[in-house]
Amino acid sequence: MQIVVDLNRCEGYAQCVFLAPKVFELHGEEALLYAPAPPAEQAERVRRAAAACPVQAILVGEQAGADAGTGAGADVR
Amino acid sequence: MSGEFKSGRIVIVGASLAGLRAAETLRDEGFTGELTLVGDEPHPPYDRPPLSKQVLLGRVPAADVGLPARRQVDARWKLGVRASGLDPAAKEVLLANGERLPFDRLLITTGTRARPWPHPEEARLDGVLTVRTVDDASRLAERLDAGPRRVLVIGAGFTGSEIASACRERGLAVTVAERGPAPLVGALGGTLGSFAARLQRAHGVDLRCGVTVTSLLGSNGRLTGAELSDGSRIDVEVAVVALGAVRNTEWLDGSGLAAGPRGVACDAGCRAFNMYGIVTDDVFVAGDVARFPHPLFDYQMLALEHWGNAVEQAEVAAHNMVNPGPLRRPHLAVPAFWSSQFGLNIKSVGVPTFSDQVTIAQGSVEEGRLVVAYGYRGRITAAVSVNRAKWLEHYQRLIETAAPFPPEPGAADRPTAPRVMASDVPDPKVLSHGPTVALTGHLPDRRLAVLRPMA
Numbered sequence: 001m002q003i004v005v006d007l008n009r010c011e012g013y014a015q016c017v018f019l020a021p022k023v024f025e026l027h028g029e030e031a032l033l034y035a036p037a038p039p040a041e042q043a044e045r046v047r048r049a050a051a052a053c054p055v056q057a058i059l060v061g062e063q064a065g066a067d068a069g070t071g072a073g074a075d076v077r
Numbered sequence: 078m079s080g081e082f083k084s085g086r087i088v089i090v091g092a093s094l095a096g097l098r099a100a101e102t103l104r105d106e107g108f109t110g111e112l113t114l115v116g117d118e119p120h121p122p123y124d125r126p127p128l129s130k131q132v133l134l135g136r137v138p139a140a141d142v143g144l145p146a147r148r149q150v151d152a153r154w155k156l157g158v159r160a161s162g163l164d165p166a167a168k169e170v171l172l173a174n175g176e177r178l179p180f181d182r183l184l185i186t187t188g189t190r191a192r193p194w195p196h197p198e199e200a201r202l203d204g205v206l207t208v209r210t211v212d213d214a215s216r217l218a219e220r221l222d223a224g225p226r227r228v229l230v231i232g233a234g235f236t237g238s239e240i241a242s243a244c245r246e247r248g249l250a251v252t253v254a255e256r257g258p259a260p261l262v263g264a265l266g267g268t269l270g271s272f273a274a275r276l277q278r279a280h281g282v283d284l285r286c287g288v289t290v291t292s293l294l295g296s297n298g299r300l301t302g303a304e305l306s307d308g309s310r311i312d313v314e315v316a317v318v319a320l321g322a323v324r325n326t327e328w329l330d331g332s333g334l335a336a337g338p339r340g341v342a343c344d345a346g347c348r349a350f351n352m353y354g355i356v357t358d359d360v361f362v363a364g365d366v367a368r369f370p371h372p373l374f375d376y377q378m379l380a381l382e383h384w385g386n387a388v389e390q391a392e393v394a395a396h397n398m399v400n401p402g403p404l405r406r407p408h409l410a411v412p413a414f415w416s417s418q419f420g421l422n423i424k425s426v427g428v429p430t431f432s433d434q435v436t437i438a439q440g441s442v443e444e445g446r447l448v449v450a451y452g453y454r455g456r457i458t459a460a461v462s463v464n465r466a467k468w469l470e471h472y473q474r475l476i477e478t479a480a481p482f483p484p485e486p487g488a489a490d491r492p493t494a495p496r497v498m499a500s501d502v503p504d505p506k507v508l509s510h511g512p513t514v515a516l517t518g519h520l521p522d523r524r525l526a527v528l529r530p531m532a
Contacts, residue, residue, distance in 0.1 A: 061145030065121030
């Protein structure tokens with residue numbers, strides 16, 4: 001699982017911090033820090049946090065391009 | 078006939094945030110043709126903002142910063158290979174491994190790279206680092222883990238200031254050297270620049286403004302210290318070069334596109350201009366590498382090194398690549414970015430450097446919570462909040478509607494006598510670091526025309 005928070009949109013309501021405190025934390029009063037690749041056991045809490053975000057700033061998904069492989073220009077589909 | 082737009086071959090050069098979101102949008106919009114993404118880094122797309130924050134604090138391993146996919150994308154990925162040229166007549170991208178990729182439409186999202194330390198020999202010293210890529214951040218986090226006695230940060234823009242903040246939070250001694258008069262002054266002007274200077278010093282940063290680092294000193298290939306232009310000398314084991322970014326346009330030399338150090342010029346619909354100023358219809362640009370005209374800022378060409386711009390411009394570019402003229406959209410989003418440093422959340426909407434005056438619209442410097450509004454010739458052009466993110470949306474609406482500056486009082490915590498001051502945005506030339514928002518090359522309150530008598 002991979003997450004990204006659109007911090008332009010985030011206004012520091014901190015609903016995510018209450019729902020998934022091991023993934024999201026406030027740094028100071030309103031700067032959000034989060035773990036971009038939370039462990040599987042946090043998945044349900046993260047989904048609830050994303051759903052509860054008043055400004056819908058949290059995107060949850062599988063890692064983009066995970067099937068792209070790594071390497072020197074090899075074609076990967 | 079829209080069929081021709083939804084098929085064919087699309088190549089995206091640049092496989093980071095903008096390239097990824099464009100690829101997803103192309104498929105969302107019904108593109109069924111061949112899609113190829115080219116990226117010079119060996120990694121799949123990843124998110125850069127956490128690199129100078131969570132990663133340097135040691136809270137998150139650098140390898141964790143991948144991006145979530147919005148949808149599955151059927152595409153061919155060519156990672157770890159650089160694009161080396163563009164043949165616009167043959168419609169082919171040339172790759173560094175000698176391969177040629179034919180395209181019907183091309184999207185350029187090659188972004189920027191860290192500006193290197195100008196002295197190559199000093200830059201090679203062990204302990205001299207930059208922060209742009211996941212590998213850079215991983216290396217620096219490792220160095221910070223080792224507990225160096227002092228870290229030198231060269232350049233006090235956003236990246237440099239965030240690095241200094243991470244060092245202080247880890248309890249490391251840090252010196253910040255900036256040629257300009259204050260940290261962040263190039264992006265935010267004098268009022269917030271002096272606020273940032275006080276903030277850094279209050280957090281124990283050895284902040285030195287108005288100086289340049291004249292040389293990095295080494296012994297047996299390892300960094301040992303630095304000399305400053307004021308004659309002082311400091312002992313450091315790690316130096317982070319935070320001099321801003323260089324746009325990745327060299328591979329377009331000879332392509333005939335309007336590409337150069339300031340980026341690739343394009344129209345509001347993300348179509349690239351060629352060097353004659355004629356708009357192309359098969360080459361599109363998005364993200365940090367693009368320069369585009371924005372009506373809210375007198376149609377000046379803006380180049381924005383912002384996360385949100387990479388996403389929004391990529392979406393517009395992708396939409397316009399697969400839709401005919403009348404259905405195309407302009408990229409008109411109001412620029413926005415954030416930074417967190419020294420426990421504060423700093424957010425900006427609009428273009429603060431496009432200003433002649435500022436006023437503290439809410440809160441105060443003393444309480445460390447405030448909104449600064451920026452105006453140009455009597456209309457509001459930007460607002461920056463410090464720990465006041467919830468207020469910013471209001472100012473964004475004022476900016477979008479070109480509301481008068483100074484803004485009407487609308488809040489209970491407005492200072493009693495709002496004072497309008499000069500915005501004091503320095504010429505980018507006096508700063509150590511490059512600007513993260515590049516205007517066409519002049520600031521609106523300055524005339525740069527120079528008349529030279531004929532010899």
